[in-house]
């Protein structure tokens with residue numbers, strides 16, 4: 001199928017994992033709606049044969065809230081990017097988590113604005129180069145998973161495009177959990193991120209994910225034992241699975 | 253049968269929406285529109301319909317668009333600053349041909365301006381505020397009765413034309429209480445389903461494609477990008493873009509005579525008032541009080557698309573006097589369509605025109 005993604009882009013992997021989870025859930029195509037904002041990652045719904053909404057930058061969760069509240073019988077899945085979700089869409093993100101509305105949000109966090117050519121995002125790691133951080137990013141980074149937990153989402157997990165099996169399982173677990181499920185996938189963007197940050201090859205970026213991730217449970221254990229986890233490591237795993245009151249659940 | 257009530261304009265708006273079959277209301281509080289949302293919050297759940305207070309106006313209109321694609325009839329109510337926030341997604345609704353109703357109970361601007369005072373300062377914004385070329389429909393009630401009726405009409409027009417429709421009212425009418433006749437039922441229009449064999453965004457001779465409601469197996473992709481008739485992005489082909497945007501504009505503009513809704517009085521007059529909203533009331537008063545002035549009057553219930561043909565009905569007109577609660581937004585539009593001199597009578601600050609001001613303007617021409 002012709003698509004807009006660059007060679008080696010991680011978005012295809014995340015779409016694949018999500019669709020596998022949908023298949024495992026046995027969801028009817030006609031009852032499953034994909035919604036996205038704007039960005040490379042947000043082009044995903046265009047490649048899925050369901051009803052879908054490719055909306056405006058940052059607003060996917062607000063559109064999704066309308067769909068789900070008007071039609072709780074639908075399974076609603078949102079694809080979004082780190083910029084789309086946490087910069088322009090940050091307020092909708094917090095409130096969708098607070099409402100704990102019954103949708104599944106899959107965020108492709110490539111740590112950069114891909115579609116507009118590699119500007120810094122709220123998730124650009126400290127020191128990383130982008131077209132708007134030519135001297136290295138200096139602002140603190142948003143931890144999207146922690147943010148979702150704090151704001152009230154019922155299911156929160158983070159994996160990477162290296163962790164294909166775990167990612168698929170997490171998305172499915174999210175779909176099974178009533179309320180808002182937030183699954184973040186750290187995703188390689190060789191074109192806009194790797195090229196400027198000594199990870200020109202897609203495999204360089206995937207290797208980096210493999211070697212710089214630590215299981216959340218292990219990280220907590222280390223921290224409890226007073227040991228320091230290196231700053232450039234990030235935690236993957238399940239951040240929350242709970243049963244807060246939800247909105248927009250199916251009328252059974 | 254019908255019932256008679258003494259009702260506030262904003263409540264009449266909400267009641268009109270309920271009667272028209274509004275099943276989804278998403279909103280964010282702002283003076284002087286809040287009573288619309290409050291009344292919907294009270295009434296919708298009992299009717300099995302959805303009310304949601306979103307986190308801001310951008311979220312509100314987003315939720316409407318999402319809900320509309322599930323087949324819901326949707327409305328939000330706001331005022332100037334909230335309306336400004338909605339502009340990007342108003343364009344999205346135009347581009348994706350999503351029916352929805354936006355009520356703007358206008359207050360004094362720019363910026364936060366005069367929250368509790370009346371104005372008509374958003375008339376040009378509603379027409380041209382979103383980016384790109386497009387056409388919309390805007391209704392302007394001048395009584396509480398019309399607030400009810402035009403809200404119903406707004407729903408019907410949005411369903412029929414698949415575009416955002418605005419009820420451009422103001423604090424005066426929104427907060428005024430008047431006698432309203434509420435009919436038992438109202439005429440309602442529903443969007444037409446897609447024709448078999450047609451692509452999701454392929455229009456027939458009406459220029460309006462059938463609406464592929466989500467969940468019915470159409471598997472339609474909806475995008476704000478320039479799209480082909482299948483609904484898929486096609487952003488680099490100038491022909492696709494031109495064809496799409498011209499159709500979106502023309503589906504409304506080509507029906508302007510059908511959409512037009514106005515009253516006219518004394519078409520042989522030389523001095524003609526053109527009004528919409530509160531000033532309509534003042535002109536009606538002076539026509540009653542001063543028959544000797546022999547005044548003509550056009551009251552517009554729909555300003556966009558502008559019903560230019562109404563002007564030529566006044567063959568002896570020597571002047572069109574246009575009192576507005578802004579600095580002459582529609583006066584300029586009138587000037588585009590006639591060689592008859594225009595006398596703009598702007599008034600801002602919150603008060604509507606009084607009879608003396610209008611009579612004074614007439615006397616200049618006697």
Ligand SMILES: Cc1ncc(C[n+]2csc(CCOP(=O)(O)OP(=O)(O)O)c2C)c(N)n1
Pocket residue numbers: 038039040041042057080081082083084085108110112113114115116121
């Ligand atoms: C209101 C608005 N502002 C800015 C843009 C331009 N824009 C398009 S995509 C994008 C960034 C997307 O970045 P991200 O969400 O991280 O997705 P990615 O492309 O990296 O997958 C921006 C700023 C826009 N379309 N709309």
Ligand code: SF4
Pocket residue numbers: 004005006008009010011040041110114115188189190191192193
């Ligand atoms: S710019 Fe990056 S995120 Fe966008 S398609 Fe290319 S590799 Fe993927």
